Amino acid sequence: MAAADTATVIAVSAARGSFVPMTTVQQSTSFQRAVVGEDVLVEAVLTKLGRRMAFADIAMTTGSSGELAARASTVYALLG
DSSP, X not given: XXXXXXXXXXXXXXXXXXXXXXXXXXXXXXXXXXXXXXXXXXXXXXXXXXXSEEEEEEEEEETTTOOEEEEXXXXXXXXX
């Protein structure tokens, strides 16, 4: 899912203070409900940020009710 992927890149870049080249190693997404005609809020939490690897959990909720729409887990290799 592109939103989780992008949110992780932004979270890693913010935590490191600048963008560094990185690539997705693994991503797993579980969809809870459909979202039609409303915004989705994406929150990425880094669970571990090392020198060469980063791990994140991402929650995607509906903008109006805050219900969980999807949850993702990502692993990134940091190349820089």
